[in-house]
Amino acid sequence: MAENSIVRNKDELVSHGDGLVDPEYRKILEVVPGMEGFDINGMLAKLMQYVNMSDALSHVEKTLEYVVQIPIKHRDAFKAGEVFINQNTKTGVMWPTLYETLENGKRKFVDNLPIKPEEIIHGNPFESIAVSYHNIYMQQQIAELADALQETYRAVKRIEQGQMDDRIGLLLAGRDQIRYSLNAAPEEKISAMASGRSNMLVAQKQLLQTFKSRVGGFEPLPEGKFARFSMELMHSGAHRKKDQEFLVIQKYYSLYLQATQMVAASYAICGQMDAAEQVFIDAEQEMQGIDFSSLQTLRYIHKKNMEMFYYHATDYIATEREICLEEAQEYDMINIQMSGDKLLEVFQNVRTEKISESNSEQ
Numbered sequence: 579m580a581e582n583s584i585v586r587n588k589d590e591l592v593s594h595g596d597g598l599v600d601p602e603y604r605k606i607l608e609v610v611p612g613m614e615g616f617d618i619n620g621m622l623a624k625l626m627q628y629v630n631m632s633d634a635l636s637h638v639e640k641t642l643e644y645v646v647q648i649p650i651k652h653r654d655a656f657k658a659g660e661v662f663i664n665q666n667t668k669t670g671v672m673w674p675t676l677y678e679t680l681e682n683g684k685r686k687f688v689d690n691l692p693i694k695p696e697e698i699i700h701g702n703p704f705e706s707i708a709v710s711y712h713n714i715y716m717q718q719q720i721a722e723l724a725d726a727l728q729e730t731y732r733a734v735k736r737i738e739q740g741q742m743d744d745r746i747g748l749l750l751a752g753r754d755q756i757r758y759s760l761n762a763a764p765e766e767k768i769s770a771m772a773s774g775r776s777n778m779l780v781a782q783k784q785l786l787q788t789f790k791s792r793v794g795g796f797e798p799l800p801e802g803k804f805a806r807f808s809m810e811l812m813h814s815g816a817h818r819k820k821d822q823e824f825l826v827i828q829k830y831y832s833l834y835l836q837a838t839q840m841v842a843a844s845y846a847i848c849g850q851m852d853a854a855e856q857v858f859i860d861a862e863q864e865m866q867g868i869d870f871s872s873l874q875t876l877r878y879i880h881k882k883n884m885e886m887f888y889y890h891a892t893d894y895i896a897t898e899r900e901i902c903l904e905e906a907q908e909y910d911m912i913n914i915q916m917s918g919d920k921l922l923e924v925f926q927n928v929r930t931e932k933i934s935e936s937n938s939e940q
Contacts, residue, residue: 584906586699590794591917593848594647597606604907604910605904605907605908605909605910606910606911606913607708607711607712607909607911607913608915609621609912609913609914609915610915611756611915611916611920615711615714617912618916618920619920620693620913621704621914622646622708622916622920622921622924622925623709623924623927624703624704624803624927625646625674625691625704625792625914626924626925626928627928628674628693628703628704629691629692629693629700630691630692631676631691631708631925633902634676634688634689634690634691635921635922635925637688637689638676638918638921638922639687639701639918640917640918640919641918642677642678642679642917642921642923643679643915643916643917643918644677644678644915644916644918645664645676645677645679645685645913645915645916646674646675646676646677646691646913646916647674647675647676647677647911647916648673648674648702648704648911648912648913648914649673649911649913650702650704650705650708650908650909650910659820659900660807664783666809667868671692673692673693674689674690674691675687675690675691676688676690676691679915692735701841702889704912707912708908708909708912709908709910710907712908713847714849715905716843716846716905716906717760717847718758718842719843719905720756720760720843720844720847721757721760723836723839723840723843724753724754724756724757724840726836727749727753727833727836727837727840728753730829730832730833730836731746731749731750731833733829734826734829734830734833735811736824736840737822737829746783747779748777748780748781749777749778749782749784749785749833749837750778751777752774752775752776752779752780752781752840753774753775753778753840754772754777755773755777755778755871756771756774756775756840756844757774757813758770758774759771759773759774760847767848768848768935769846771848774844775841775844775845778837778840778841778861782790782834782837782838782841783869784863785830785837786834787832788830789827789831789834790868792823792826792830793827793868793869793870793873794869796820796823796824796827796872797872797874797877797922798871798872798875799820799843799875799876799878801875803879810816820876820879821876824873824876827873828887831891833897834893835861835894836859838857838858838861838895838898839898839902841857842855842857842858842899842902845857846902846903846905846906847906851906853866854902854903854906855899855903858895858896858898858899858902859899861896862896862899863893865891865892866892867894868891870888870889870891873886873888874888
């Protein structure tokens with residue numbers, strides 16, 4: 579991780595040794611110029627209505643680069659009465675902060691941006707931006723999972739020459755219901771998601787049974803070279819058939835993993851994080867109970883590849899669990915990167931608009 583990174587894995591307080599502490603943020607939304615879906619000018623204009631920036635802007639130079647850090651919400655870890663470098667101690671609300679971006683990539687503190695008293699009761703206007711972006715991102719993740727699952731399904735169908743169990747229909751039905759529920763009205767989304775998830779859960783269990791059956795039915799290759807030579811001599815193409823058999827098993831593992839990811843994501847997008855995690859934990863336990871030693875005999879006819887799933891079937895699911903839970907976490911800070919010139923330009927435009935509005939009201 580880069581030295582200047584402010585992304586943290588845990589919510590905790592960092593002491594400066596002088597009685598002051600900084601909050602550490604778990605997930606940060608980085609907004610840069612030209613980033614699709616973000617109007618930086620509009621965001622800066624909104625910020626200037628939310629905070630007092632006059633003092634900070636007096637230190638801004640046009641030719642330098644800056645970052646505005648905007649805390650999204652007051653986290654539970656920030657206990658009442660503790661003093662933060664950028665916190666209003668009377669309200670407990672975290673203030674945005676302005677930093678200069680140095681040439682070495684690090685950041686230099688410029689000034690705090692105190693929230694206007696009249697704005698505190700209205701809440702943080704940037705929270706809705708972060709939540710909206712997060713929801714869109716989660717929807718994209720589910721859509722990508724749906725597409726990946728479709729591709730894997732087609733590969734299995736092609737390998738098995740169309741002789742697939744009819745139960746695969748539940749998998750596709752569940753996938754489609756989850757995908758369609760993303761466009762449902764807010765009051766209907768959770769129930770629609772649950773309906774699709776129900777089908778997906780059944781399909782996931784059925785895929786697991788098929789996978790277990792295939793793994794259990796894989797005859798191990800003999801360790802001795804002479805025995806393998808005899809096997810190939812007696813049954814022409816025996817090794818190729820073993821490769822084909824393994825390929826089907828591998829695709830079923832992929833289907834099971836993708837179904838697991840999609841079920842978990844359907845919980846995560848509804849805010850049911852414990853359920854999402856449990857989906858992966860259950861899958862990990864299932865993998866731990868499977869004997870992959872027969873598949874591992876493929877090393878006798880191929881170079882040993884420790885990245886093959888049959889060496890790390892549980893680990894791969896555990897990795898996806900960590901990714902899913904991290905991606906599902908809501909943002910607790912927005913960083914807006916901009917030039918000093920842009921910052922001053924937007925401030926001048928906002929001030930001009932306010933003067934114009936004031937004159938028109940008189």
